[in-house]
Amino acid sequence: MPAVLGFEGSANKIGVGVVRDGAVLANPRRTYVTPPGTGFLPGDTARHHRAVILDLLQEALTEAGLTSQDIDCIAYTKGIAGRLTIEEHTWSLARSEWPAALCYHHYTTTPAPPFTSLTFPSLVFPSVCRILTPISIPLGPGMGAPLVSVAVVARTVAQLWNKPLLGVNHCIGHIEMGRLITGATSPTVLYVSGGNTQVIAYSEHRYRIFGETIDIAVGNCLDRFARVLKISNDPSPGYNIEQMAKRGKKLVELPYTVKGMDVSFSGILSFIEDVAQRMLATGECTPEDLCFSLQETVFAMLVEITERAMAHCGSQEALIVGGVGCNLRLQEMMETMCQERGARLFATDERFCIDNGAMIAQAGWEMFRAGHRTPLSDSGITQRYRTDEVEVTWRD
Amino acid sequence: MEAADAAAGGEAGGADNARDGQGGQEGQEGQGGGLGRRGHGHGLGGADAEAAVAGEAPRVPRPPHAPGPGGDALSTAGRPETRVHIFALGVPFPSQLEAEIARASFAPYREPYGCLVEQQLTVFGSVLAIRWRAENPFLLRISIINFLDQLCVVIRTMQRFRFPVPAKPALAKGG
Numbered sequence: 001m002p003a004v005l006g007f008e009g010s011a012n013k014i015g016v017g018v019v020r021d022g023a024v025l026a027n028p029r030r031t032y033v034t035p036p037g038t039g040f041l042p043g044d045t046a047r048h049h050r051a052v053i054l055d056l057l058q059e060a061l062t063e064a065g066l067t068s069q070d071i072d073c074i075a076y077t078k079g080i081a082g083r084l085t086i087e088e089h090t091w092s093l094a095r096s097e098w099p100a101a102l103c104y105h106h107y108t109t110t111p112a113p114p115f116t117s118l119t120f121p122s123l124v125f126p127s128v129c130r131i132l133t134p135i136s137i138p139l140g141p142g143m144g145a146p147l148v149s150v151a152v153v154a155r156t157v158a159q160l161w162n163k164p165l166l167g168v169n170h171c172i173g174h175i176e177m178g179r180l181i182t183g184a185t186s187p188t189v190l191y192v193s194g195g196n197t198q199v200i201a202y203s204e205h206r207y208r209i210f211g212e213t214i215d216i217a218v219g220n221c222l223d224r225f226a227r228v229l230k231i232s233n234d235p236s237p238g239y240n241i242e243q244m245a246k247r248g249k250k251l252v253e254l255p256y257t258v259k260g261m262d263v264s265f266s267g268i269l270s271f272i273e274d275v276a277q278r279m280l281a282t283g284e285c286t287p288e289d290l291c292f293s294l295q296e297t298v299f300a301m302l303v304e305i306t307e308r309a310m311a312h313c314g315s316q317e318a319l320i321v322g323g324v325g326c327n328l329r330l331q332e333m334m335e336t337m338c339q340e341r342g343a344r345l346f347a348t349d350e351r352f353c354i355d356n357g358a359m360i361a362q363a364g365w366e367m368f369r370a371g372h373r374t375p376l377s378d379s380g381i382t383q384r385y386r387t388d389e390v391e392v393t394w395r396d
Numbered sequence: 397m398e399a400a401d402a403a404a405g406g407e408a409g410g411a412d413n414a415r416d417g418q419g420g421q422e423g424q425e426g427q428g429g430g431l432g433r434r435g436h437g438h439g440l441g442g443a444d445a446e447a448a449v450a451g452e453a454p455r456v457p458r459p460p461h462a463p464g465p466g467g468d469a470l471s472t473a474g475r476p477e478t479r480v481h482i483f484a485l486g487v488p489f490p491s492q493l494e495a496e497i498a499r500a501s502f503a504p505y506r507e508p509y510g511c512l513v514e515q516q517l518t519v520f521g522s523v524l525a526i527r528w529r530a531e532n533p534f535l536l537r538i539s540i541i542n543f544l545d546q547l548c549v550v551i552r553t554m555q556r557f558r559f560p561v562p563a564k565p566a567l568a569k570g571g
Contacts, residue, residue: 050549054556068557145542152546155501156553380504 002072002368005060005157006361007053009150010077010143010170011195012040014049016056017358018064018071019365022180025064027351027358028056037230039223046145053153060357068161075364076154077147078167078374079385081196143195147381155379166364167374170355171196171387174321175207176366177359182346188315190306190334191387193322193355194219194238197263197302198387199309205392210309211261218298219324221265225294228273229287236354241291242327248292250285256297261308263301268294299330303337310343319346326353370394480529481536487524487547494554495524501550502543513539 003020015029032048034040061067158165175189189200189207197213216224219238226237231244255271257264272294279285285293306318318338320331331347338345352359370393489495499517513536514529526543530536 047545050545053549054552057557149546149549151504152501152549153553155504156497156550157557159497159500160554160557376500377504 002365003064003066003070004073004075004166004361004365004368005057005071006168006173006357006359006364007074007076007150007154008170008173008355008357008360009049009053009146010080011146011193011355012045012048013355014053014056014146014150015355015357015360016053016060017356017361018060018066019358019361021365024358024362025066026060026062027356028059028063029354029356030056031235033234036232037227038233039227042143042145045143046149049146049149053150056357057153057157068157071161071163073164073166073364073368074154074158074161075166075168075360075367076151076379077170077173077360077381078151078379079147079382080143080170081198081385081387144381144383147383151379151381155376159376164368165374165376165379166367166372167379167381168360168363168367169385169387169390170360171198171200172207172390172392173359173363175200175319176363177352177356178319178321178346178348180362181348181352182319184317184319184344184346186315187317187319187346188306188310188313189319189321190302190325191322192218192302192320192324192330194223194324196322197265199261199305200387201309201313201315202392202395205395207387207390207392209386209388210312211263211305214259214262214264215266216269218263218265218302219322221269221298222294222324224269225272225276225290228276229290231287236323238324238327241295242329244288245291245295245329248286248288248290250289250293251296252279252285252289252293254293254297256301258301258304261305263305265298268297295327295329299327299333302330303333306334307337307341310341316341316343317346318343321348321353323354326350366394478531480531481533483528483536483540485526485540486520487526489522489524492519492522495519495522497554498524498547498550502546515539515543 001021003018003025006015006017006019008015008017012032012034013029014032015027017027018025030048030052032040032045034044155165157163171191174191174193178184178189179187186202188210189198191198191200195217197217197219199210199212200207201210202208222241223237226233226241231237231240233240252275255267257267272290276290279290280287309315310318318334320334324330325347326349331345334347335345347353372393487495487498489498496519499519502517512530512532516527518525518527528536528539530539
């Protein structure tokens with residue numbers, strides 16, 4: 001009955017969790033909240049994490065009723081997913097041994113029909129692969145400093161207590177916690193957070209990325225829009241946007257950008273940042289209307305690409321993970337789509353949707369039982385740790 | 397914490413700036429008479445002081461990048477000096493084991509500007525010795541500050557969750 005201690009601190013949430021045999025024994029967390037209109041910077045976030053991590057560690061052990069000797073393994077976030085350039089993305093698809101169908105890309109230039117009446121084209125395209133104009137796209141959000149601050153503590157306690165160390169992929173942590181809490185067996189996963197937006201399905205010992213954002217994450221889009229309206233960051237900008245959206249009445253037409261299996265949010269953000277002040281000043285709409293419109297647009301995009309992936313895989317389960325997965329409107333839209341397909345939707349609450357230490361501990365528990373270990377010399381963090389880089393040896 | 401001797405220049409603690417080191421040595425040698433003159437023209441030297449006393453405008457040496465009488469700055473600009481900044485630090489720990497733990501906690505850390513800042517960690521007895529080498533003093537300063545922040549967390553972790561558990565000996569078969 002191994003007990004695993006997990007450290008998570010890749011963004012503005014820092015958590016330390018303890019998991020043993022599928023039971024979450026402790027999961028305390030702290031959030032670094034910045035003033036309205038501002039975001040969180042790596043240096044300040046790292047400083048926050050360093051100030052609270054040892055108290056959190058003590059709190060986790062106390063809540064779990066364990067001592068250091070009861071812990072069998074120390075897990076920590078080794079890295080988060082980064083986004084690839086178009087060339088790397090195409091090559092990654094080819095290398096991942098998916099059918100050639102996934103090499104098909106098309107650009108949607110007209111607004112897509114509502115997802116409820118989506119006509120799903122056949123995906124069997126042998127060797128049809130459009131080589132896209134090379135466009136360099138920035139990598140992930142890059143919270144290296146917070147990752148390092150947490151990893152250093154994990155390495156230190158692993159040596160102090162003479163326990164093995166395990167570096168965990170942040171996305172895998174979300175997926176494994178989602179599977180544990182919901183009981184989903186082999187779902188199509190929609191991973192949506194401030195730093196990542198991916199549609200993932202499991203095949204042959206890898207979590208394969210079907211589609212993803214080609215620029216910013218959906219949570220990043222929402223958070224940066226919140227700054228435009230000076231919406232409070234407490235408890236989180238996304239939560240406050242959700243509450244405001246419930247009071248919205250008017251749908252403002254925004255760019256809808258789905259590109260095959262991928263999505264793009266930077267154009268939507270630029271557009272809404274540009275028109276928000278003008279429309280609010282002229283009284284064309286209210287801030288609540290803008291929140292409502294943004295949610296409806298981006299969530300519809302996510303539902304579309306998830307449905308496309310489910311159709312390709314023949315999947316009857318959908319699982320939403322990541323901080324944006326807490327959004328009840330997103331869950332409602334996904335539920336509608338799943339019902340129409342005769343599928344089941346799985347989602348967790350804010351305890352496990354939002355970044356937390358227990359998810360790292362759970363993924364670490366699976367990896368530990370499968371024999372994974374991370375030598376100290378390989379325990380550096382990385383800001384470019386793709387979800388499909390991990391060999392998932394703990395699943396058939 | 398004690399600052400170990402910097403490798404270049406042999407001065408105890410602090411950054412070793414090649415220019416200041418040379419200037420200091422030349423100043424001590426006392427070039428010129430009177431008030432003496434620093435090797436790189438910092439402040440007024442003897443001849444300039446005499447000129448100022450005599451009511452004349454002090455002669456200010458022409459900066460290397462300024463255009464000469466021909467008006468071509470490039471022709472008069474010299475190649476910028478490449479200076480290497482080195483900083484060394486020694487952190488004593490209660491035991492060699494803890495110094496090794498601290499070293500191993502930092503060992504996998506990759507400098508964001510790895511090609512511009514070199515960092516070496518070594519354990520001598522119970523002292524963790526860290527040595528930085530960089531041409532850019534700004535990046536050097538950032539690297540040192542970041543390291544000290546992380547070191548503080550490591551030390552606090554050791555103090556709070558201390559007493560390393562020694563590795564258990566392997567059990568003999570049948571035992």
